[in-house]
Amino acid sequence: MDIVLLLPGQGSQKVGMGRDLFDASSAAREAFETVDHATGAPISALAFEGPADELTRTLNAQPALLAHSAAVWAMLGDAISPFVRAAAGHSLGEFSAYHVAGAFDLANAARVVRRRGELMFEAGQARRGAMSAIVGPLSQSITEICAQATSESSLVVPANFNSPEQVVISGEPAGVERASELAKAAGAKRALPLPVSGAFHSPLMDPAVAGLRAVLESAHMHDPNVPVIANVNGSAVTTAAAALPLLVQQLTAPVQWTTVMRNLADTYPDALFVELGTGSVLSGLARRIAPEVKTMSAGTLAEVEKLLELCASMGATHAH
Secondary structure (H helix, E strand, O other): OOEEEEEOOOOOOOOOOOHHHHHHOHHHHHHHHHHHHHHOOOHHHHHHHOOHHHHHOHHHHHHHHHHHHHHHHHHHHHHHHHHEEEEEEOOHHHHHHHHHOOOOOHHHHHHHHHHHHHHHHHHHHHOOOEEEEEEOOOOOOHHHHHHHHHHHOOOEEEEEEEEOOEEEEEEOHHHHHHHHHHHHHOOOOEEEEOOOOOOOOOHHHHHHHHHHHHHHHOOOOOOOOOOEEOOOOOOEEOOHHHHHHHHHHOOOOOEOHHHHHHHHHHHOOOOEEEEEOOOOHHHHHHHHHOOOOEEEEEOOHHHHHHHHHHHHHOOOOOOO
């Protein structure tokens, strides 16, 4: 059995995430405590008890999602790593992917994503931005729509190519509004404004680039144990030297998630795609992009136990 790991990104967080793992497993508890200690922030308490608006803040949501994915990995890693062939994560999730692939230890990963969240928030405060999800097939490409809206109003770009029928746009508020109108005229079913603190994955994040590069350079990255598929171009990354510039570029470049998933589905057609952490957003997108793939969520205690049983039945050693 081949396994491909999918690591969720910002937007998947919800109050109560990972609590059952923390209560049941010393390995999971240690993961959450490592993140609290490394960030100097009560990330576990926010994940378990909220309040939701505090958890949703970029600088808290990012380490909380990393902590949940890392806690699942701490419980499952020994059992499933013999089967893991590749990993990929959506935006913030790409950092979690490098952690589970052995490129960052958890404390360093937590410091990086906490700083990334702070830098993204600061860039959003310095230059107000907006994001909207465009849902449904379009008669004109989203790239053309954004170019037209930019020339007629202000800067807007495609930010996340999430599936063939869902794209997120990002930029200055007036540009995002104009592009949303143009997208509806081109057949979009909906244009949904997203509750974000900045125009992520757009040139408005430029002020965050130098700071992210600096914290990544101090994070002692290693080469990943399995290929990690890059958000920026859908390529398989096998060295820390290649990973670092791509993680920096990801701040201002669109997330090519449709390409990432198609490449994974083509390379590992018989693999089980396991979403490691909060929710099932990526499993849902996987089914829309590559309906042929098998998916499974592993975020709750029941789901983790089910995956452990599956690995045990495949002849893997049971992890405690």
